[in-house]
Amino acid sequence: xxxxxxxPIYNEEENIQLLYDELKGVLQGIDRPYEIVFxxxxxxxxxxxxxxxxxxxxxxxxxVSFRRNFGQTAAMAAGxxxxxxxVIVTMDxxxxxxxxxxxxxxxxxxxxxxxVSGWRFNRQDAFINRKLPSxxxxxxxxxxxxxxxxxxxxxxxxxxxxITKGIQLYGEMHRFIPAIASGMGSRxxxxxxxxxxxxFGTSKYGISRTIRVILDLxxxxxxxxxxxxxxxxxxxxxIISGGLGFIIALVLTIERQFFGMPLANRPILLLxxxxxxxxxxxxxxxxxxxxxxRTYHEAQGKPIYTxxxxxxxx
Numbered sequence: 001x002x003x004x005x006x007x008p009i010y011n012e013e014e015n016i017q018l019l020y021d022e023l024k025g026v027l028q029g030i031d032r033p034y035e036i037v038f039x040x041x042x043x044x045x046x047x048x049x050x051x052x053x054x055x056x057x058x059x060x061x062x063x064v065s066f067r068r069n070f071g072q073t074a075a076m077a078a079g080x081x082x083x084x085x086x087v088i089v090t091m092d093x094x095x096x097x098x099x100x101x102x103x104x105x106x107x108x109x110x111x112x113x114x115x116v117s118g119w120r121f122n123r124q125d126a127f128i129n130r131k132l133p134s135x136x137x138x139x140x141x142x143x144x145x146x147x148x149x150x151x152x153x154x155x156x157x158x159x160x161x162x163i164t165k166g167i168q169l170y171g172e173m174h175r176f177i178p179a180i181a182s183g184m185g186s187r188x189x190x191x192x193x194x195x196x197x198x199x200f201g202t203s204k205y206g207i208s209r210t211i212r213v214i215l216d217l218x219x220x221x222x223x224x225x226x227x228x229x230x231x232x233x234x235x236x237x238x239i240i241s242g243g244l245g246f247i248i249a250l251v252l253t254i255e256r257q258f259f260g261m262p263l264a265n266r267p268i269l270l271l272x273x274x275x276x277x278x279x280x281x282x283x284x285x286x287x288x289x290x291x292x293x294r295t296y297h298e299a300q301g302k303p304i305y306t307x308x309x310x311x312x313x314x
Contacts, residue, residue, distance in 0.1 A: 003027070003034040004085030004161070005102075008075035009051065009093040010041040014200030016050045019095055024058070026099040030106070037062045037079050038093075042069035076174040080164040089158045090174075096124065097156040098194040105158040105191055114163060114186035117149055117178050118156035120195035137213050144221050145179040149190050152178065156193055159186075172213050176220045230289030234282045242279020248272035 005023065009016065020036070027034045038055075040048045040063065048065055055061040064078050076090060089105070091097040101118065108116045125131055134153050142148040152175050163181045167173075173180075182188050222233070249272040255261040263269050 001032065001087050002085035003030070003032045003087050003089060003106075004037055004079075004083035005034065005089045005091065006037045006039065006076065006079030006083055007091055007093045008039045008041055008072050008079070009043060009047050010069060010072075010075075011043045011045045011047060012093045012200075013043075013046040013050060015093060015095045016047060016054070019093060019099075020054050020061075022095075023099040024060075026102055027060075030103060033085075035060050035062055035083070035085060037064065037083050039075040039079050040065040041071070041075045042066045073169045073172055073174040077169040080161070083161065086161055087158065088161050088164065090155055092155045094198055095200075096196050096198055097154075098196060101156060101191075101193040102158070104193075105156070108189050108191050109158055111189075112187060113189040115157065115159035115178055115181050116189045116191055117151070118154040118193035119149070119151045119190050120154050121150075121192040123151075123195050124197040125195075140214065141176070141179065141217055144217055145176070145182070147179045147182045147188060149178055149188075151190070152176070154193065154195075172216045173220065175213065176216065179220055230293060231283075231286035234286030234289060238279040238282030238284075238286065240279075241275045241282060245272045245275025245277075245279060249276065 005027070007019070012019075016038075023036060027036070036058075038051050038061065040051055048063075051061075051063045051065075055063045062082060064082050066075070066078070079090070080088065087106075087109070089102055091099070097118070105116045105118065123131055123134075134151070138150060138152050141152050155174075157177065159177070159181065163177075163184065163186055167177065167180050178188050222230075225233075248268060252263060252266070252269055252272065256263055
């Protein structure tokens with residue numbers, strides 16, 4: 001099967017030629033047709049110029065250039081759209097991912113896995129602002145999604161292109177591809193890979209990105225668990241909130257009618273009213289979500305299931 005290597009590039013002029021030379025040598029040693037898809041994410045240095053020069057010399061290279069910087073997730077999405085291979089490899093353009101790990105990932109996939117994710121076991125990054133936030137995020141993501149990986153942030157992954165057909169990427173969602181793929185029934189594996197220190201340029205990541213990842217995690221959790229049944233999450237919140245408000249209001253009514261206790265200057269009465277209205281709002285949101293879910297699936301003819309294969313006698 002043809003192999004497509006998708007690489008987002010943003011201001012990596014010092015790394016591009018070195019990466020291309022090393023990657024080309026590895027891919028030529030693999031007995032598969034291949035292509036290298038570079039996505040220039042609105043670079044302001046000479047990255048696009050160098051990519052164009054490489055593409056003119058090598059028909060295996062495809063260059064997609066953005067009009068401005070849209071971010072790594074958008075670059076990944078574009079790479080998936082323009083890749084023509086049945087198997088896709090994603091990796092960073094900063095030389096920290098080792099192209100020599102690709103054959104190992106392919107070998108693991110050939111064992112029957114749909115997606116194989118890299119694990120930067122000996123990560124060559126600063127501990128406080130890179131490794132520690134990543135460790136915390138990985139623990140949280142694994143716990144919330146139920147897909148236990150050591151390194152969600154490792155860009156070096158390999159998977160069948162059919163997986164990308166059911167994934168729409170926004171925000172920082174590219175790192176959640178294993179979790180989303182698992183929700184589609186894909187078989188996931190993780191392999192230790194080499195991670196090298198950055199030689200040129202500066203990192204585009206910061207500790208603030210961890211916050212955005214956590215926010216996107218809420219979206220992924222909802223999509224994985226309740227995308228086709230939103231009433232079950234909003235309706236439950238509505239029942240709890242409205243029920244609690246009703247109980248408080250009932251107790252206050254009994255106190256007032258039978259024990260003569262005054263209700264003036266009692267904030268708990270306002271709390272009861274607030275909880276009842278919140279419950280009504282949550283249930284309404286759940287019903288609206290149900291309508292939107294049905295519109296989404298029915299308007300696009302999008303099934304609520306995925307099929308691995310069909311066995312039948314002709």
